Amino acid sequence: MAMLLSFSLTSKADQPINWPQQGWNVMVTEKPYADLVDDLRSAVSEADMIVVTEASPTHAAAQRGEIIPGNRVIGVFRNDFAVTIIRESVPAMIEAPLRFYVTEDDAESATLSWKNPRDVFAPYITEHTPDLANAAQELDVIFQQIGDNAVAP
Numbered sequence: 001m002a003m004l005l006s007f008s009l010t011s012k013a014d015q016p017i018n019w020p021q022q023g024w025n026v027m028v029t030e031k032p033y034a035d036l037v038d039d040l041r042s043a044v045s046e047a048d049m050i051v052v053t054e055a056s057p058t059h060a061a062a063q064r065g066e067i068i069p070g071n072r073v074i075g076v077f078r079n080d081f082a083v084t085i086i087r088e089s090v091p092a093m094i095e096a097p098l099r100f101y102v103t104e105d106d107a108e109s110a111t112l113s114w115k116n117p118r119d120v121f122a123p124y125i126t127e128h129t130p131d132l133a134n135a136a137q138e139l140d141v142i143f144q145q146i147g148d149n150a151v152a153p
Contacts (some may be wrong), residue, residue, distance in 0.1 A: 005039070009126075010035070012090065019113060022119075022120035023116050024113060024115055024116070024145070025115075025143075025147055026083050026112075026113045027113070027138075027147055028105065028109065028113065029109060029112065030108065031109065031110055031151070032109070033069075033103075033104035033110040034070070036110040036126045036151070037070075037074075037102050038075060039152075040112065040150040041074070042150075043145075043146045043147075043149035043150040044146055046052055046146075046149060047142050049142060049146065050076065050077060051074055051075070051076055052075050052076065052097045053073075053074070053075030053097055055073045057071045058072070061144045069104040069105075070103065070110065071101075071103055073099050073100070074099065074101075074102065075097030075098070076100060077096045077097035077098060079133050081096070081139065083136075084131050084132070084135045085121075087131065088129040088132035091124060092121055092124035095120045095121060097121060097122075098110070098114070098115070099114065100114045100143075100147075100150075101114060112147055112151055114143055114147065115146065116140055116143070117136045117143055118133075118140050120136070121135075122136075
């Protein structure tokens with residue numbers, strides 16, 4: 001059983017990643033994973049946003065003796081957006097911080113991906129939450145700018 005599980009995990013890891021098409025931005029780069037993570041942090045700061053959370057399954061797995069490709073989720077937000085969103089829709093704040101996802105493709109390339117903020121907040125936007133809709137649109141622009149700057153050579 002353990003050999004079967006090991007084989008299935010290995011065979012899935014060798015297949016190309018099937019990213020969702022709708023509501024996602026996916027940028028494959030020729031940057032090594034660690035460089036893309038560093039460049040993403042810099043791009044977040046340059047956009048006057050804040051890294052509020054980070055999670056690395058790769059790091060946690062290594063502590064258990066497992067080796068998996070680089071994988072990091074970086075939560076990004078800013079308090080003025082939080083205040084606007086809470087005033088419009090308390091339940092919508094469950095979506096914050098919005099996240100970037102950095103995945104190692106191989107030793108010399110990595111992918112940056114994220115869900116569009118307008119798609120993340122879409123379930124909470126109604127005719128009674130115009131400021132939430134505006135914030136989601138503004139966040140779309142900021143996240144695209146961060147992504148573009150992070151993957152730039």
